[in-house]
Amino acid sequence: MIKVLFFAHLKDVIGSESVTLEMGGENIISLKKRISDQYRIDSLHTVMVAVNEEFADDSTILSDGDIVAFIPPVSGG
C-alpha cells in the first residue's frame, strides 16, 4: 500500500486530502496516470512530487509503505 497526499487545489479536485492505493514496483508516471484517469485531472504534469519527503522524478519506483505528496506549484503572493 502507498499513501498519496494532495496539497492546495488538488485536495479539492480529488475531494480528499489523501488516498491509499494498492501499488508497488511501479513508477511515478504510472501513479500520475492512475490518479489522472480515476479523477479526470489533466494538470498533473506541473505537479511536484515528493516520496517520503524527498523530491522524486517521474522514473522513481514506488515501494510498499511509501508516502507520496503531490504538490502543485502555486504562484500567489
Place this chain on the structure above:
Amino acid sequence: MSERYSRQILFSGIGEKGQHTLGEKHVLLIGAGALGSANAELLVRAGVGKLTIVDRDYVEESNLQRQQLYTEKDVEQKLPKAAAAKKHLEEINSDTEVKVHVIDATAQSLQPLVPDVDLIMDATDNFETRLILNDLSHKYNIPWIFGACVGSFGMSYTIIPGKTPCLNCLLRTIPLQGMTCETSGIIGPAVQMTVAYQSAEALKILTENRGALRETFVSFDLWSGQFQSIKTGRSKKEDCLTCGTAASYPFLQPENSTKTAVLCGRETVQVRPPNPVDLELERLGRDFSAMGYEVKANPYLVSAQKDAERIVVFKDGRALVHGTKDIVHAKSVYQRLMG
C-alpha cells in the same frame, strides 16, 4: 546599542555581532503585496540596513484584509504600494534606509538593482518573474528566498547559488501564467506562515548564520494541518540552464519578456509601452477629464473612470486596464486613451 533590538540580541543565534551585521545588509524585495508587506515590516523592525522594494501596483480596498502595511487612507489616495510601504516603514524604523521603485519587475529593470544587494526576497505573484529572480540570483551569486501562497496553503524554499538546486531544477515543467492563476482566495494566516519561513531564513543569511539554513522545501496547509519538509538534494540538474555547468540564464533574454500580461485573479490587464517613457501626469489627467473621464491623480499615477471602463496609468507609461481579461480589448483601450 539602544534598547531597540535588545530582545533580538538576547537571542543566541543573533547576539550583538549578528545585529551589527544585519544593520549593514541590503535586501532587494520584489513585490509589495501580501508577502511583500509582511516581509518588509519584519526585516525593517529587525533592523536591516537597507531595503529596496520593487512593485508595479497601487493599493486597493481588497488588499487590506491581508496586506498588513496598508491603510484605508492609502486606498483613498490610490498610492502605489511601494510608495505607501516606504511611508509606513520609515515611521516604524528610521534606522533602515528604504528605497522604492514603482516599476514592473523585468529582467531589464531588475538587473541594475541586483549587484549591490546581499539577498533577494521573492514576494511576486507569478512564475515569470520568479524565474527572472532565479537567473539573476545565479548570475550575480546572491541568494534568494522563494515564497508563494494561496487559500490556506503556502510554500517556501531558500536558494543558494552553487549549493542548492535552483527553482528551474525543481519545476520540471514551468507553470504558465494563467494555469496557476488563483481564484480560490487567500486567508491572512497562509501569508503570515509563508513570511515566517521566508524571514527566518532571511535573518540567518543576513546575520551570516548560513549553517543554520533549513535546506528543505516546506509546504503546508493551515486549514487541513498538512505539512511536508522536503529534501531537495537529488533534484540538482547538471544541465540546468540557470545553475548547471553551462548556464545561459534563459529568463534574462529580452525575447522572453512579455509586454502585456493578464494579472492573476484580478480581471485586469497590464499594458506596457514598447519603450519606457516619462509621462507628464498632470497634462494626461487634464486630457482624460476633457474626454469625459472622472480623474483621480497623485504624483505616481492617474486613474480615470467612465462607465464600466477604468484605467490607471503610471508615470513610466504602464497602464492597468481593469474589468477585463481580454488583452486585445485592453490594448485598444490603451491606444485610444494614450494615442
